[in-house]
Each structure stands twice: as C-alpha cells, then as structure tokens.
Amino acid sequence: MKFLLTIVLLSILSLSHAYEPEAAVGRIGFSGCHASYKQSLKALHRDLAEKVFELNHVQEGIRKYSLNWVLNNYIRPDGRRSSTRFQYKTHAATYVKFHDLLVTGLGKMGTKVRGGYSYYCRTERDQRCAGGGGTIAYVLNLGPYTFNRIYLCPEFWKGDRNEQLSTLFHELSHLAADTDHYFGSIFNDEGMIQQTNDAYFYEKMMHNELSWVLERNSWAFLWMKPRENPPIPLSIPERGHWCRHPDHMGMTETL
Ligand SMILES: [Zn+2]
Numbered sequence: 001m002k003f004l005l006t007i008v009l010l011s012i013l014s015l016s017h018a019y020e021p022e023a024a025v026g027r028i029g030f031s032g033c034h035a036s037y038k039q040s041l042k043a044l045h046r047d048l049a050e051k052v053f054e055l056n057h058v059q060e061g062i063r064k065y066s067l068n069w070v071l072n073n074y075i076r077p078d079g080r081r082s083s084t085r086f087q088y089k090t091h092a093a094t095y096v097k098f099h100d101l102l103v104t105g106l107g108k109m110g111t112k113v114r115g116g117y118s119y120y121c122r123t124e125r126d127q128r129c130a131g132g133g134g135t136i137a138y139v140l141n142l143g144p145y146t147f148n149r150i151y152l153c154p155e156f157w158k159g160d161r162n163e164q165l166s167t168l169f170h171e172l173s174h175l176a177a178d179t180d181h182y183f184g185s186i187f188n189d190e191g192m193i194q195q196t197n198d199a200y201f202y203e204k205m206m207h208n209e210l211s212w213v214l215e216r217n218s219w220a221f222l223w224m225k226p227r228e229n230p231p232i233p234l235s236i237p238e239r240g241h242w243c244r245h246p247d248h249m250g251m252t253e254t255l
Contacts (some may be wrong), residue, residue, distance in 0.1 A: 048172065051169070070095065095218060098192050106177075126151070
C-alpha cells in the first residue's frame with residue numbers, strides 16, 4: 001500500500017513538471033554519434049519532446065486558440081475589428097483553417113515523438129552536408145517514403161543549445177508533418193495558410209510563447225487595431241516611387 005502510494009505521488013510530481021510523463025517519449029536511436037553528442041542529443045530530445053507535448057496540451061496548447069477564444073480574449077477586449085486594409089472578407093474562415101492545420105501539424109509531431117525515430121550524425125564527407133549553403137541538418141525522402149531519421153551535419157554542433165533545439169524542432173516538422181520551406185508573403189489569406197506548412201514558422205514555437213507567435217503571424221493581420229488619430233489628409237497629393245529591397249518584402253525574418 002505504501003509502495004503504491006509512493007508510485008502515485010511520484011507520478012503526480014512528475015506530471016507537475018512535464019505535460020506528459022517521460023515514458024510517453026518513444027525510443028530514439030543514434031547512428032554515427034560520438035558519446036558526447038549522444039549525451040547532448042538525449043538532453044535536447046527531452047526538451048524538444050516536452051515542448052511538443054506542451055503545444056499539444058488540450059487546455060494550454062494550440063487547441064486553446066480557437067476562433068472563439070481569439071475573439072473573446074484578444075480581438076474584442078483589444079478593440080480590434082476584421083481587417084479592411086487587407087480586404088479580408090473571409091478572415092474568420094481563414095483563421096479556422098489556419099488553426100486546424102496547426103492542430104494537425106503539431107499533432108503529427110506529437111505522434112512522431114511518441115513513436116520514436118533516429119538521429120544520424122554525419123561528417124563532412126556527407127555530400128548533403130558539404131553542398132554549399134551551410135546545411136545544418138536534413139530529412140531524406142525516397143519518393144513518397146521518408147526515412148524515420150533526422151540527419152545532423154557538423155554545422156549543427158557549431159550552434160548554441162537554443163539554435164540546436166530550434167533546428168531539431170524544424171526538422172521534426174519536416175519528418176512528422178512533411179512541412180516545406182515557404183518564403184512568400186503572409187499578408188493575405190493564402191499566405192497565412194501556406195505558413196502552416198513552413199518549417200521556419202514551426203521552429204518559432206520552440207522558444208516563443210505560442211500566443212505571441214500566433215499574434216504576430218495571424219491575429220494582428222486578420223484583425224486590425226483602429227487608428228486612434230486618423231491621419232490628417234494631405235493637401236498636396238503624394239507622389240513617388242516607394243522602392244524596397246526584395247529581401248525585405250517577405251515575413252521570413254528569424255524571430
Ligand atoms: Zn528545412
């Protein structure tokens with residue numbers, strides 16, 4: 001009886017720290033990783049798994065931020081209204097779709113963490129690592145088949161711990177949810193939906209509050225804050241060419 005009570009107490013204690021017990025994390029394999037790399041990866045994977053479980057938590061994770069929640073807790077209290085600036089006639093439908101796709105994507109990442117996969121540590125001799133552009137890590141597909149692995153290039157080990165975690169989160173989104181890279185604009189319905197398939201968008205969730213990521217990447221654009229002081233109309237019509245460097249056109253900055 002005493003033994004059983006200890007077990008119950010221990011599980012309550014461990015649940016208070018993690019969103020799911022550590023036992024929920026599936027087996028991870030290693031290939032070509034030195035002992036010290038293996039050690040680091042085990043610790044990184046624990047943090048990664050915890051984050052993925054947190055994002056999938058029924059009350060606190062992505063499911064919390066339904067359209068109703070956003071309307072009641074953000075848009076109305078903040079005096080926001082549907083954006084006319086970007087001509088969103090379908091802002092609510094766009095958000096519902098955006099949110100559904102994120103629930104699905106993050107859900108797949110959770111399933112993958114529970115199912116387990118392997119880390120393959122690669123050397124400079126790996127052509128995919130050596131090929132220009134500073135490849136940090138990759139996931140490999142053979143036709144429709146995806147190897148259940150994340151390959152880590154030597155470049156991966158040059159980053160600090162936070163960068164490594166972001167990379168692992170990014171790669172996990174490729175592996176589990178078949179995400180891609182999207183460099184287009186998010187200032188329209190289609191772009192906002194496209195984002196939910198972008199590994200660079202997912203990786204922002206590793207180190208930022210989910211509500212902050214959502215606010216910056218959807219809420220604030222779909223529902224604008226009315227201007228407090230309307231701009232004074234110019235007596236002379238404005239003319240000119242407002243040119244921007246193409247690099248600054250997108251919303252692909254690293255947060
Ligand atoms: Zn990628």
